[in-house]
Amino acid sequence: MKKAGAWIGHHKKQLIIIGVTCSLFILVGVPWMAVIFIIAALVFFFIVSCSFIKKRHYLSFPMLLLFVIFLAVTTRVFIFEIYRIPSGSMENTLFPGDNVIVSKLNYGPKMPKTPLEIPWLNIFFYYNKGILAHSDSLWWPYRRLNGYSKVNAGDIVVFKKDIRDTDFLIKRCVAAAGDTLRVLNGRVLVNGKALPAIATTKLLYRVYFNDLDEFKRLADSLNIDYDFSENPHKSVSATISASKEDVGRLNGNNCIDSIWALINNQAAYPFHTSIPWTLDNIGPLIVPKKGMIIPINSTTVILYGNLIAKTENGSVLNKGGAFYLNGKPLVEYVFKESYYFMMGDNRNNSNDSRFWGFVKEENIEGRVAFSFSTNFRQLHIL
Secondary structure, eight states, X not given: OHHHHHHHHHTHHHHHHHHHHHHHHHHTXXXXXXXXXXXXXXXXXXXXXXXXXXXXXXXXXXXXXXXXXXXXXXXXXIIEEEEEOOSSTTTTTSOTTOEEEEXXXXXXXXXXXXXXXXXXXXXXXXXXXXXXXXTTSOSSOOOBOOOSSOOOTTOEEEEOSSTTOSOOEEEEXXXXXXXXXXXXXXXXXXXXXXXXXXXTXXXXXXXXXXXXXXXXXXXXXXXXXXXXXXXXXXXXXXXXXXXXXXHHHHHTSTTEEEEEEOOOOOBOTTOBTTBOOBTTEEXXXXXXXXXXXXXXXXXXXXXXXXXXXXXXXXXXXXXXXXXXXXXXXXXXXXXXXXXXXXXXXXXXXXXXXHHHOOEEGGGEEEEEXXXXXXXXXXXXXX
């Protein structure tokens, strides 16, 4: 008891810090972080205090190395991970080559479903040909620990389009589970209210100018893409993809006569003649939420039929006006998962939910918290 009391007295400050930190984790709704923090602290105290290790100096470095690996794995699985932006689909918010720090605390970290999903430790499994041959198989069911927030419209999110994909995508969530989405002439409405405008979102415009060479020089200096192919009078107008910030910079120049917003009428999800939605005009569309019940009719089958079929590992069939799922009559359907609708900020150069539909909650990795350029000269909080 005396030794224990002396140890506590010697480490009183550290124990207070651990207690306060764990209390904060519990207060914000992530008690599992308190458990991880306590385990890490105990391991560290063991390494630096254990007399067995102190007497054998050659063990100090391997033990510290194992502790560092433990911290690295824990950080990547439970706290945050760094990704690099591969394309321009999020311009002008994020640019190709930018790096983003993705927080897993916001929505809660996903538990690995195979050993291959565990950073660093998966190296040992890559040498096992048997495991690699079944890399698509899932060892453990999907489970997500509690986070301190939900996925909200406006969040920038990293996810996979399909759980078995190897590539990660980064888009902005424009409608969360249970929301009613409508895109009206490029303007995003969620539950009847306009989604707060993002100044860096790029839309289509037609710009009229009085000096072709000066316009090209100006657009190039601002990194604005322009296209003359759809304009009959190439010498006086061009189509551009630009943000409101870009439009503001163009408007202040003498060579610019006027700038008008355009509507993109390219076909969009669900690509059906009875629901002729376009990239800039979608909805109203209810984003599925776990437990939500929908009636089954010709419209809901067009909108959600593929989603239902994939979830139930079957197909929805129409037989004389009645619908069947896996041979059983289907009158209504209760969604088993929550979904989200994603769009890139570069609206006319983004492969997103407007083309392939909803994103399953299981596929979401985390929320983008920070972005920074390769040379670390620019850091942005998102």
